[in-house]
Structures are given as structure tokens and as C-alpha cells.
Amino acid sequence: MTETTFTPRVFSGIKPSGGLTLGNYLGAIKRFVGMQGQMETVYCVVDLHAITVWQDPKELANMTREVAAGYLAAGLDPSQSILFNQSQVAAHAELGWIFNCVARVGWMNRMTQFKDKAGSNAEKVSLGLYAYPSLMAADILLYHATHVPVGEDQKQHVELTRDIAAKFNHDFGVDFFPMTEPVIEGPAMRIMNLRDGTKKMSKSGESDMERINMTDDADKIAKKFKKAKTDPEPLPETLEGLDGRPEAKNLVEIYAALNDQSAEAVIGEYAGAGWGRFKPALADLAVEKLSPIADEMARLMADPAEIDRILSEGADKAREIANPILRDTYGIVGLLRGQNQF
Template sequence: MALSIVRRATRCRLRRGIRPLTTDPPRGVQNPTPRVFSGIQPTGIPHLGNYLGALQSWVSLQEEFSSVLYSIVDLHSITVPQNPDALRDSVLDMTACLLACGVNPAKSCLFQQSQVPEHAQLGWILSCLTSLPRLRHLPQWKMKSESQKNEGSVGLFTYPVLQAADILLYLSTHVPVGDDQAQHLQLTQDLARIFNYQYGEFFPIPRALMGSSKKIRSLRDPLVKMSKSDPHTLATVRLTDTPDEIVMKFRKAVTDFTSEVTYDPEKRPGVSNMVAIHSAVTGLSPEEVVKQSRGLETAQYKHVVAEAVITKLTPIREEVHRLRGDKGFLREVLTRGTHRARELAAPVYDKVCRIIGLR
């Protein structure tokens, strides 16, 4: 009865658009150790939007928090078909990219999700606390299932519960998220509350760390986000693109027929995307970028932005190529990270099992 009341309250909050309160830690979890958790799927080389929107902040969070975990979430990646050999290589490629971007295994725990079995085990327990209507509320299920002609797998439907397990397994207190992941974090918060309500206070309620970078849009369609899965080869700038490839992609980028450089995302999304990228890679404000670009036509400005992106990405690209040549080192980094993650995860999962009566 009590559990159904919590669920009804959760559904009401969603309908009213009210976010769950996350100001105070729950009673019984007194002053939990501040801990950051985030994950990334090994589904191709990260692109410029991934780097500016998430990975840069991952690096800075290592300096702000004493306990940080970053996971290559390969279990999430198999919600859609994967080639086994390609998946194995992608895990190592992602490891190389994260290290090249500045993720430091001495300051954070970098590990492969599937090698810590407690993720899936806690995911099952949390799935038993999750209603079907609650998952149907999540927009990404609708979007992804429609892209698969309404034949999405059970794993695709329930993967937000596994996301919740990823976070709660480490008693995480902070999660860096973008706008498109906010509802998934709300599910995590609600599942922590449901568990705490039914079994007593145990899980901290994780708080969102919202990124400050501008959203990076597709170079071919500035109305949508830059995406690894975009079929148009000129739409996405990847971290391993060569300078020539970057110049070509920006030269072909969609803007408009006005030559002046201005920042107006509503009326001039294409040019504004150029300004947002330029701002993000240089650290200048959009207003400063526009001021510096006075007198330039759009075609000239595209080249300026391309050069700024090349300057930013060249050291990363070179380090990725160097690291990809040492797979033994990459595997060693993941092995050490997995060992540390299991040290943290095992006692939490053991206590969950004891709390609910499995041990």
C-alpha cells in the first residue's frame, strides 16, 4: 500500500513537471561521501559534442571531487545489435579516448561496466520496484523503439533501471547529466526513495550536475544535436578526425545566406552553432567571439572555427592514436579500475541483499 502511494506521487510529479527535491541527503545516510558517477557507451569514437558537453567536465570533476567513477557502459550498448569483435575493440577505443581527453586513472576510477556483475544484479532488484507505466513515461523509449519499428527489446525498455543501478551501486551523490538525461536521473532518485521508504534509509538521493557548455548541433542540420549515429558523414566531427577532414566538414556546414557573423540561435541556428563551437573550444563568450569576427563573411568564419577546433583536438587525436597502439596498457587500466570498482560495489550490494532478505 505504502509503495503504491510513493509510485502514485511519482507519476503525479511527472505529469505536473515537478522535479523531485534533492537538497538534503535522506535520513540515515548521514553526510554521505561526495561521489560522482557517470558512464559512456562504447559505440564509436566520441565526437566534438561529447567532448565539449561531457568529457571536458569529467576531467574538471576529478579536481573537484575526491571520489569519481567513470564507467564504459558496455551492457547498455548491447540493447541494440553489436558485432562482438567490434564491441571489444570499441571498449578499448573508448578507453583510449577518455585517457587522451584527460581522464586520469590516478584521480578517478575508470572501468568496464560488464566486469562488475553487481551492476546487473542490483538492476534486477530495482526492476522489481519499477512499474511498467513509469518506464513508458521516458521519452527515449518512445524514440528508440520507433526507430526500431516498435520492435525494441526488453533490454532497451528497462535499461534506465540499469542506469539507476549503475549510480546507486556506489552510493553516488552527484551525476553529471545533460537535458536529455534529466528524466532518467529522476527515475534513479525515485527508485532510491522507493527503496528507502520500503526498507529503511540506505541510498543517498543523487543530485544532477548540469553541464554549462552550449549544445553542439549537427553541422548538416543545426536543429538537431551532433550525434555519433548520424548517417551523414559531414555532420559530425570526431575526436580522431584529421585537420583536412575537420576543414572540409566546417566548409560544408549548413549556415544561411547572410554573410555577417551574429549569435541568434532562434533565427540563425547554423551560424549560431558555429559561434557556440568557437566559444566552447576557445573559452570566449559568444559575444566576444562575435566581436572578434566583425568584418568576416560566413565562409571565412567557418575556416576560423575549423582552425580553432583543430588546435583543440590535435593533441587529443595524437594521444588517442598513441594509446590505441598499446592495448595491453589500456586493458591494464580497465583491470585496475574494475578491481577498485568491485571493492566499492560488493559491500553495497551485499548490504542491499541483507536488507531485502536475500541473505
């Protein structure tokens, strides 16, 4: 069998549940923007994933627009990247069902994120929450994506995507779906809570002071960093000196990511400095980098029709890639579809 050469293409998405945080920006959106021009880039607001748990319909629509506004305000260019919301491209759900029939129950049972989200209440959560990793695989493979920028906590889902692609190719004797590679690189891929450096920064944290929201204005950004939890010790001489100091390490990594430098370089500049020097410097840097994004998001959200237009145009472009791949998938599986149905 001849090995297929796949066009280098990036796919990734963000779920519109809760608000966007600094973690979304540094761990995802900033990286997405940076990949523009390096290869084809397809970015999505994964609203079908959001409804695996109950969502207020009006709020879901609003949050979908807010995620799109976050992408755009951070520098994503619709003329360079495809940007759309998942539910506008029906092929995601169609390929997701085919992959439900390829994936094995044992694979799903190993998904740690389901266990974390379901907790002790697994019998009462939706079937969608259990099966959503196969839809995530469909999101990726529907575009024959060769690369997916993810955090460490999502790496398992890319591994499942590769398992599904390999089983499909093997079962049908084809080399049709690529072995997608996770892209995990750069500082601050996992942004932690500003009040507890052992917990990931979350949209659903109890206190707003735990997180930086992408909609926060300059005053809020500065206040939150200046009040962020630290420890009594100054910054160390070496990066290893941050071991066992989760809050200190988190703030250093945030500074590094915002300033496009390594954590080692930050330590080199601030070694021996107390928090009275470092936290104001971090606050000033964060305001410089983040407040223009918040301002632009506010401007975009004031014109929802324009966001909807951009998402609709992006969906048209997405379907141009997705529909032929879905058509060929149907043909490989033996499902009859007329040519005019794609």
C-alpha cells in the same frame, strides 16, 4: 531516522556504440576531465547498455577500448579517477535486477528515449532496451554517486534514478541511497549536426561530414568546419540575434566550448563578421584542441593490452566501492549472501 551524509562523488558513463564525436567530447568527456580533483570521480564505459541492441562482438570490444582511449587522450588520469568498463563489475547487473523490482512499469512507459529509439517497432525491441533506465540507476547508485554530469536529453534518467532511490528508501525504511543531482552546465552541452543545426550530432548520421569524429585528423577537422552549413547573414551584434539561426548558433557554441568561454564573449569578438572569417578561425581552434587528442587516441589504440590493463585496474577500484554497497543492499532487502561472496 538520521539523515545520512554521503561522500561527494561523480559517476557517469559513455556507451561504446559507433564512434566518439565532438558531441561526446564537449558534452561529456571534457566535462568529466574538468571535474577531476573537485570530488571523487568514477567514469565508466557502459558496455552492458550497448548490447540492448545487436552489437558485433569483435566491434564491441574494439569500441569499448576506443571509448576508454578517448577518455585517456582527453586528459582523464587513472590515478585521479576510476575508469573501467561496466561488465567487469558484476554488481551493476545485480543491483539492476533489484531496481527492476523497485521501479514501476508506468515509470518506464514515460521514458521518452525508449519511445524515440523503439519508434513504431516497440514490440520487437529487446527487453533490455525497455528496462535499461533501471540499470542506469544502478550504475549511479551502486557508487552512492551524488552528482551526475548529463545533457538535457539524459536529465529524465537522473530523475528516474531519484524516484527509484526514494522508493527503495521508503519501502525499506532506510536512508541508504542518495538523491543524486544532475549537473547540467556550460556551453555546447548539446552539439548539433554540421549539416542540419536542428538535429543532434550523431555517430549514426548518414554523412561523415555531419560530425567531427574524435579520431579525425587535422585535415578532416578543418575541412568539415569550413564546409559546415551556415546562412547568408553575418554574425549578429548580440546573442539574441542567433535565434532562428540553428547552424550559426551551433558553430558559435562549439567555438565557445572549445575555447572555454561564453557564447556572449564569442559574439562580442566576432560581431558583424562573415563566415569567411569565422569558419577558418573555428577550424584552426578545433584543430589546435582536437588533433592532439586524435593522435593520442591512435597511439593508445595501437596498444590494446595497455588499455585493457587500465580498465582492469579501474574495475578493481570500482569493486572496492561497489561491493560493500551491494552487500548492504542485499541485507536491507533480506537476500542471504555470505561475506566472502563480495
